[in-house]
Amino acid sequence: MAGKLMLFGKIAHNIPGSSIQRCAMSSYVRTLIGKREIVGFGFNGEPNYVDRTDFPLPAIRWKEPSPDVLTLREKEKGDWKLLSIEEKKALYRASFCQTFAEFKAPTGEWKSVIGLGLVFISVAFWIFYGMKVFVYSPLPDSFKKENREAQLRRIIDLQMNPVEGIASKWDYEKDDWKK
Amino acid sequence: MSEVSPKVAKPQLRGLLHTQIKKNLLLTGISVVVAAVYMRFVFGDQRKRNYAEFYKNYDIDKEFDRMRNKGLFESCEPDE
Numbered sequence: 567m568a569g570k571l572m573l574f575g576k577i578a579h580n581i582p583g584s585s586i587q588r589c590a591m592s593s594y595v596r597t598l599i600g601k602r603e604i605v606g607f608g609f610n611g612e613p614n615y616v617d618r619t620d621f622p623l624p625a626i627r628w629k630e631p632s633p634d635v636l637t638l639r640e641k642e643k644g645d646w647k648l649l650s651i652e653e654k655k656a657l658y659r660a661s662f663c664q665t666f667a668e669f670k671a672p673t674g675e676w677k678s679v680i681g682l683g684l685v686f687i688s689v690a691f692w693i694f695y696g697m698k699v700f701v702y703s704p705l706p707d708s709f710k711k712e713n714r715e716a717q718l719r720r721i722i723d724l725q726m727n728p729v730e731g732i733a734s735k736w737d738y739e740k741d742d743w744k745k
Numbered sequence: 746m747s748e749v750s751p752k753v754a755k756p757q758l759r760g761l762l763h764t765q766i767k768k769n770l771l772l773t774g775i776s777v778v779v780a781a782v783y784m785r786f787v788f789g790d791q792r793k794r795n796y797a798e799f800y801k802n803y804d805i806d807k808e809f810d811r812m813r814n815k816g817l818f819e820s821c822e823p824d825e
Contacts, residue, residue: 723815725808729799730792738811 601630605661617662617669627661635660 599613608614608625615624629635638657641649649657658665707713725733737744757764814823 720817723812723817725812729796734795734799 599626602626602628603631615663617664619666619670622666624662628663629660632660 595613602613604613604626606623606625608623609616609618609621611625613625615626615628617624635656638649638653638660641653642657646654663669708717722733722736725738727733735744736742810824812818813821816823
């Protein structure tokens, strides 16, 4: 919003300036990028530099202009076949921080992600054990072995799930599990 | 610029989403058909056979008496 007010200010006072784009930015942002040239809109309209595969066109050049780069820029306006490999690389590095190969290179971050995740899971296991020992009340009687056996005997006697479930695995003639 | 002697096949440059969706739709169709055939002819028929097998020689009165005599019902007494 401050940018838009400055824009109206420029039109009202007829301040000499190069482009509308340069004026539609606060002076604080301009101090952050130093002497770097703004070369486009960027991915969000701010004068930032990000190496992105999905938006490979940063708003500003990477390096501030130096006399060597400026002479190379003049040479770049002519036939590119006259540029040497070193000059082409220098021009690239002046405008960009890393090459695609460099910023797409694997970082191995997945190893720390999985490792830290497992560490937190182990801590959770310890916390659960602490809760079991110090916090939880004892289990009810129905969890005891004799109670669970009696419950299973009752389930079989009532022939629960007789077609495909538990009672289907019981042989009622022999009064034992089916072989 | 860089030296590439063997000829690399030209990659697909346009219609990438279209190709991806066509491939995904094909795989979806195949897996749907396979799953449906399995569920109907293998799983479903097996289940029907299990039920038929169970009810072929099922005597409900015998099972009822067995449970009653074990004292499992509240409304019916066991035999003496």
